Amino acid sequence: MRLRVFTTSHRALGILYLLLALVAVIAGTLLSLIMRLHRIWPDLAVPFFGTIKPEGYLALVTMHGTLMIFFVLTTAPQIGFANLVLPEQIGARGMAFPRLNAAAFWLTALALLVLLAAFFVPQGAPISGWTSYPPLSAVASAGPGEGAGMDLWLASIAIFCLASWLGAVNMLVTILGERRAGMTWSRLPMTVWAWLVTSILTLLVFSVLLAAIILLFSDRHFGSSFFVPRGDLVNGHIVGHGDGSPLLWLHLFWFFGHPEVYIAVLPGMGLATSLFANFARRRVAGYRVMAAMLVAIGLLGLVVWGHHMFVSGMNPYAGTAFALTTMAIAVPSTVEALGWLTILWGGRLRLRTPMLFALGFLSFFIAGGLTGPILAQPALDAYLHNTFFVVAHFHLVMAMAGVFSIFAGIYYWFPLISGRMMNESLGKLHFWITLIAAYGTFFPMHFSGLAGEPRHYERLAGPVTSFSAIAANERGITFSALLLASAQLIFLWNIFTSVRRGRVAEANPWEATTLEWAPEMGRGRVERGPYEYEIPANETIFHPQWELASKQE
Amino acid sequence: MPATFTRHPVEIERKDTGIGGKPPLDRRPTGGGGDGDNWENRPSGRRGPRELLTRYRLGVLFALAGDLMFFVALVSAFFVRQSAGHFDARENYVSDWHPLAVPPILWINTAILILSSLTMEMARRQLFHEIDVMDEWLGLGRPAVKRAAPWLVATFTLGSLFLAGQWIAWKQLVQQGFRYNSPDPSSHFFYLITGTHGIHLLLGVIALAAALGALFILRRIELRQIVVDCTAWYWHTMGLFWIFLFALLVCFQ
Ligand code: HEM
Ligand SMILES: [Cu+2]
Numbered sequence: 001m002r003l004r005v006f007t008t009s010h011r012a013l014g015i016l017y018l019l020l021a022l023v024a025v026i027a028g029t030l031l032s033l034i035m036r037l038h039r040i041w042p043d044l045a046v047p048f049f050g051t052i053k054p055e056g057y058l059a060l061v062t063m064h065g066t067l068m069i070f071f072v073l074t075t076a077p078q079i080g081f082a083n084l085v086l087p088e089q090i091g092a093r094g095m096a097f098p099r100l101n102a103a104a105f106w107l108t109a110l111a112l113l114v115l116l117a118a119f120f121v122p123q124g125a126p127i128s129g130w131t132s133y134p135p136l137s138a139v140a141s142a143g144p145g146e147g148a149g150m151d152l153w154l155a156s157i158a159i160f161c162l163a164s165w166l167g168a169v170n171m172l173v174t175i176l177g178e179r180r181a182g183m184t185w186s187r188l189p190m191t192v193w194a195w196l197v198t199s200i201l202t203l204l205v206f207s208v209l210l211a212a213i214i215l216l217f218s219d220r221h222f223g224s225s226f227f228v229p230r231g232d233l234v235n236g237h238i239v240g241h242g243d244g245s246p247l248l249w250l251h252l253f254w255f256f257g258h259p260e261v262y263i264a265v266l267p268g269m270g271l272a273t274s275l276f277a278n279f280a281r282r283r284v285a286g287y288r289v290m291a292a293m294l295v296a297i298g299l300l301g302l303v304v305w306g307h308h309m310f311v312s313g314m315n316p317y318a319g320t321a322f323a324l325t326t327m328a329i330a331v332p333s334t335v336e337a338l339g340w341l342t343i344l345w346g347g348r349l350r351l352r353t354p355m356l357f358a359l360g361f362l363s364f365f366i367a368g369g370l371t372g373p374i375l376a377q378p379a380l381d382a383y384l385h386n387t388f389f390v391v392a393h394f395h396l397v398m399a400m401a402g403v404f405s406i407f408a409g410i411y412y413w414f415p416l417i418s419g420r421m422m423n424e425s426l427g428k429l430h431f432w433i434t435l436i437a438a439y440g441t442f443f444p445m446h447f448s449g450l451a452g453e454p455r456h457y458e459r460l461a462g463p464v465t466s467f468s469a470i471a472a473n474e475r476g477i478t479f480s481a482l483l484l485a486s487a488q489l490i491f492l493w494n495i496f497t498s499v500r501r502g503r504v505a506e507a508n509p510w511e512a513t514t515l516e517w518a519p520e521m522g523r524g525r526v527e528r529g530p531y532e533y534e535i536p537a538n539e540t541i542f543h544p545q546w547e548l549a550s551k552q553e
Numbered sequence: 554m555p556a557t558f559t560r561h562p563v564e565i566e567r568k569d570t571g572i573g574g575k576p577p578l579d580r581r582p583t584g585g586g587g588d589g590d591n592w593e594n595r596p597s598g599r600r601g602p603r604e605l606l607t608r609y610r611l612g613v614l615f616a617l618a619g620d621l622m623f624f625v626a627l628v629s630a631f632f633v634r635q636s637a638g639h640f641d642a643r644e645n646y647v648s649d650w651h652p653l654a655v656p657p658i659l660w661i662n663t664a665i666l667i668l669s670s671l672t673m674e675m676a677r678r679q680l681f682h683e684i685d686v687m688d689e690w691l692g693l694g695r696p697a698v699k700r701a702a703p704w705l706v707a708t709f710t711l712g713s714l715f716l717a718g719q720w721i722a723w724k725q726l727v728q729q730g731f732r733y734n735s736p737d738p739s740s741h742f743f744y745l746i747t748g749t750h751g752i753h754l755l756l757g758v759i760a761l762a763a764a765l766g767a768l769f770i771l772r773r774i775e776l777r778q779i780v781v782d783c784t785a786w787y788w789h790t791m792g793l794f795w796i797f798l799f800a801l802l803v804c805f806q
Contacts, residue, residue, distance in 0.1 A: 096608050169615045177608050203619040211626035214749070223734030224741040226630065230639050230649075242736055243649045245637040248630060255626075 006106075008098035013105050014084030015417065017075055018410070020109055024071035027116070029485050031064040036478040040471075042459050055144045057458035058127035062145075063118070065130030066153065070160055071112050073264035073402040078202075079104070079167045081267060081409050082195045084417070086171065088516035089189050091180025091526060096173040100166050107163035115156035121148040129456060131253055134227035134246050138219045139234045151220070154213050161210040168202040171195060180515075182525035186288060187545065189514045189530040193291045194270030197298035198263045204302070205256040205263075212252035219244070250312055254305035261398050262301045265365070266294060268405025269336060272358045275408060276340055277531040278512050279355035280347025281542070284531045290339045293332040300329040310378040311385045319378045326376040330369075337366060353427030354510070357408035360435050361401050367439075368397025371446070386456070389449025395442040407434075407491070414495075415509045416516060420502030426494040433487040440480030444473050511542060518546040576690040577602035577775045606779050613783045617790045620753070624794055627749065628801060631742050635805075652806030653739040655799075656725045662718035663799055669711035670792040676704035677785040680778045689774040698768045701781060705765045708788070712758045719751050739806060746798050753791050760784045 007013065037044055038052045045051045052060070083101070087094050095101045118125040126149040128137040140147040175196050179188075188196075215226045225242025227249045232240030277284050284290060306314060306322030340362055349355070371393040375381050384390060407430075414422045451470050453460075460467050508517040514530055524546070532543035638648035679685065679701035688696050723744070726732075731740040767780045 097612060100612075165616070165619050169612050169619070172615050173608055173611045177611055203615060204622050207619045207622035208626040211623050211630070215630060215745075218741070218745065224745075225649075225736070225738060226634060226741065242738055243634075243637045243639050244738075245633060248633045248637070251633070252626060252630065 006102065008102045010083045010087055010095045010098065010101060011417070013102060014080055014082070016105055017080035017083055017108070020105075020112060021072045021076035021080060021406075024067045024075070024112060028064050028067035028072065029488075031060045031067070033481060033485055035060050035064065036481045038458070040475050040478045052458065054458040055127050056124075058129070058143075058456060059125040059145050059149075061456055062127055062129050062153075063115070063125050066115060066157075068399065069130055069260070069264070070157065071108075071115075072406075073398065074164070074260065075108065076406045077265075077267035077271070077402060077409065078195065078198050078263060079108075079164070079171070081191070081271070081413075082171055084409075084413055085516040086192065086195060087174065087178070088518070089192055089514055090175065090178065091183050091515050092174060092178035094178075095170055096178055097170045101170045104163045104167035104170065107159055107166070111156045111159040111163060114152055114159060118145075118149040118152040118156075121152065123147055124149055126150040126153045131257065132216070132249075133253075134216065134219070134244075134249050135229070135232050135234060135239070138216060138228050139232075139239050140220060141237065141239070142234050151217075154217050154220075158210060158213050161206040161213070164202050164206045165210075168199040168206075171199040172203070175199070180526055182527055184526075186291075187526055187529050188291075189270070190273035190284070190287075190290060190294070191267065191270035193294050194266040197294050198266050201259045201263050201298055201301065205259045208252055209256035212249060212256070215252075216249065247309075247312060247314060250309050250314075251305070254308045255302075257308065258305045259298075259301045261394070262297060264398055264402050265405075266298065268361055268402055268408075269294065269365075271405055271409055271412075272340060272361050273343075274512075274514065274531070275354055275358040275412060276343045276347075277533060278510055279350045279352060279358070280343055281350075281533040282343045282347040282531075283529075283533060284339070285342050286339060287529070287531070290336065293335045293339075296332040297329060297336075300325065300332065304329055307376050307381075310381045316378070323376050323378055327373060330373050333369060337362070337369075352411075352510070353422065353424060353431060354408045354412035356428065356431045357404050357411060360431065361404040361408060363435075364396050364401040364404060364438070367443075368393055368395070368401065372397065384449060386454055387449035388445045388453045388455055391455050392442050392445035392449060395445070400438045400442060404434075407431075410495075412510065413516075414498065415505035418499050418502070419505055420498055421505045421509060422498045422502060423494050426490055430487060430490040430494065433490070434484065437480050437484035437487060441477055441484050444477050444480075447473055448477075508544075513542055513544045515545050518544065524548065576687055577606070577778060602775060605775060606782060609779050609783050610786065613786050617787070620790075621794075623749075624798065627742075627746060628798075631746070631801065631805075634738050634742070649736065650739055651737050653726075653731060653737070653743055653802075654806075655743070655802050656722040658718055658722050658725065659799060659802075662715050662722070663795065665711050665715045665718065666792050666795055669708050669715065670789050672704050672707040672711060673785050673788045676701045676708060677781055679704065680774075680781050686774060686778075689777075697774070698777065702765065702768060705761060705768070705781070709758060709761045709765065712754060712761060712788075716751060716754060716758065719747055722747070743802060746802065750791070750795055750798055753794075757784070757788050757791055760787060 007016075034046050034049060034052070035057065037046065038057060043051060049056060083095075086092075123144040123146075126132070126137070126145045127143050128146065128150065132150075132153065136142045136146065137150055140150070175192060215224075218224045219226050219228060225240065225244040227246055228240045228242070228244040229246060230240045230243050231238055273284060273290060276282075304322060304326045306318055307326045310319045310322075371389070375384055375390065375393060411422055411427055414420070448470050451467070453467065453470060507519055510517075513528075513532055515526070525548075526545050527548055528543050528545050530545060532545075534541050534543075635650050636648075638646055638650075641647050680697050682697060682700070685697035685700065688694060689698070726740070726743070731737065731743070733741060733744045761784055764780045764784045768777055771777050771780065
């Protein structure tokens with residue numbers, strides 16, 4: 001398949017989005033490896049960076065988080081995969097607004113460039129973390145990178161907001177208006193439900209982030225005082241001249257930030273549902289409930305943002321309220337997980353690579369999800385906040401679950417795009433090493449966190465002994481992270497060779513039922529649900545959605 | 554190959570712009586009202602002359618929903634900032650928020666904007682006037698365009714007047730010593746809210762000019778309808794947003 005620059009073909013754009021995410025993930029991973037090496041050998045000189053100063057470490061954290069969250073986890077599973085298959089899955093002839101869609105991609109690419117440019121301006125990249133809390137982020141003299149670097153960060157994320165907003169408008173109109181006749185709500189593949197919910201979330205929350213960014217930018221350059229408190233002393237100078245409220249930024253940011261994590265993970269949940277049904281040859285029991293729970297998670301996700309702010313000085317009663325809503329969100333999440341287990345239970349599992357990665361997704365979703373309700377207790381969070389415990393939580397539930405869903409999607413749709421299969425043995429090897437190394441990297445972080453190790457600290461000064469007990473733990477994490485990163489070379493190699501020399505895929509290689517695998521996109525009505533597999537009778541019997549319902553049934 | 558696989562009759566694909574070869578009227582000519590005439594059951598791209606219009610309307614609707622959240626965020630920031638204060642050395646609560654009296658000219662501007670929504674609606678209606686649409690569709694001149702254009706020009710003028718009025722209001726405030734960066738947060742918010750709304754309106758005025766041009770350039774009545782219709786919904790929404798924002802600035806200082 002040839003890619004034209006400025007194409008409006010949704011499939012080509014999907015591939016471009018995935019390539020963009022690949023660039024971002026490579027950059028982000030390299031940054032994280034530097035951090036991990038620094039943590040165990042603080043005096044090591046790294047190429048390009050030299051020995052890392054505390055502010056250098058903060059710049060690494062900031063850029064790592066921003067790249068991964070925005071340009072990988074928000075981009076690939078949502079708009080990337082949706083461009084790849086969404087129109088086919090609903091039987092549309094294409095996206096509703098192809099040019100708008102293409103514009104969204106190029107804006108995203110521009111945003112990535114602007115972000116990476118922050119490394120090359122005087123004083124380098126910003127240091128205030130992916131959450132950019134003021135006053136650090138509001139005052140240029142607050143630290144290196146908070147001048148030009150921070151401005152570039154703000155510009156990049158503002159462009160990203162606009163791009164996601166355009167992409168979401170296009171996706172919503174496509175899902176609502178372009179479905180094929182007969183593609184009713186209860187016949188939509190679960191991925192489409194997930195994209196529907198994430199697009200709505202995108203529209204609602206990225207607009208708020210954009211507003212917050214404008215306010216912050218104005219504080220930095222136009223002398224307003226939205227976020228900087230009175231008498232705020234930065235580097236020996238009083239910078240605060242009004243009763244600005246840093247909490248205001250936290251509220252606005254996390255109103256965006258929490259739904260954002262669901263934007264990253266919901267598409268994976270939809271995909272996992274489809275893959276479980278396919279590779280277990282089972283119908284999705286309680287399809288309507290599963291779909292409704294996706295919507296419920298999306299809606300509840302809009303009212304839980306305060307759980308990131310328990311120790312911020314927010315009113316404690318508000319903390320209690322947010323703890324309650326947060327616990328409530330565990331309910332639909334649990335229903336989803338139980339729904340998946342029901343599909344798997346007694347299914348005839350075909351453990352092909354995409355299925356393995358979907359199972360990996362499930363395992364991380366549960367492993368990381370279990371610590372969520374712990375962190376949602378204000379009393380426990382007072383101790384755990386900003387420790388590595390939180391880092392463990394979100395790397396398992398968001399980062400690893402998200403990345404595994406991306407892998408599952410790529411292994412699954414690869415034949416659709418390239419006409420060839422990916423190598424199965426390399427795929428399995430890739431899966432097992434990645435699974436073990438991922439747990440090896442992120443699970444022990446719980447222990448560091450419980451021991452009190454804070455996040456975003458380059459090293460801990462003070463009595464040498466206080467953290468010596470976790471030094472071995474830290475070393476283990478670093479070696480595991482190195483293994484995790486190198487295992488991805490297997491994946492890249494697999495893609496690279498399979499594109500040219502992989503086994504040629506037959507039509508519908510996974511014996512799937514959803515429309516993207518239809519042999520031709522005729523114009524018939526859809527008369528079947530998305531997951532009509534039937535093992536009790538015969539494993540090979542299934543009814544794809546492009547098949548007409550026969551009258552005898 | 555899957556065991557049970559049926560090919561279904563493939564309709565011959567026509568190159569179709571989603572307009573459907575029927576006049577874009579409100580009334581749906583059902584021609585007997587059988588099942589086959591329900592446009593929802595047709596493949597997309599063949600769902601009647603209103604399909605494209607519906608698609609663009611939906612797009613504008615969603616975009617505006619996102620935009621609404623943008624203003625909601627600004628308004629909530631307004632309230633949070635208003636209630637932020639500090640305690641001085643004697644433990645008195647002091648707030649740096651001093652209510653700002655909006656320049657009276659804003660009342661005139663608001664009236665102008667409401668008026669412009671009316672003219673906009675008049676322009677929009679012309680393009681859905683059945684007899685004229687039929688004429689245009691059949692290629693018998695462009696009566697709808699002729700009637701809509703003056704209303705569009707009127708809206709454009711009123712919109713520009715509104716923007717000019719806002720500009721005057723800012724000038725007046727600056728003369729009274731309220732600048733964007735004066736220490737008073739209520740003045741940040743005044744400029745921020747009127748400013749971001751003004752940018753939206755500027756885009757609207759540009760869209761109006763473009764729509765006016767498009768009326769004469771576009772060849773199909775269906776597309777002319779879309780251009781004016783979408784501009785109109787955008788314009789109405791901005792008017793509505795303004796009324797809320799203005800009420801906020803006047804009553805909730
Ligand atoms: C039952 C479900 C969940 C609960 C109750 C929960 C609860 C929490 C709480 C209370 C925190 C704040 C910890 C702190 O900063 O002290 C947190 C952080 C976080 N959670 Fe979750 N969580 C859940 C699921 C998820 C999911 C599904 C994702 C992503 C897909 C996720 C991603 C994150 C991230 C990224 C952070 C850290 C943000 C940061 O500070 O940089 N969580 N979670
Ligand atoms: Cu959260």
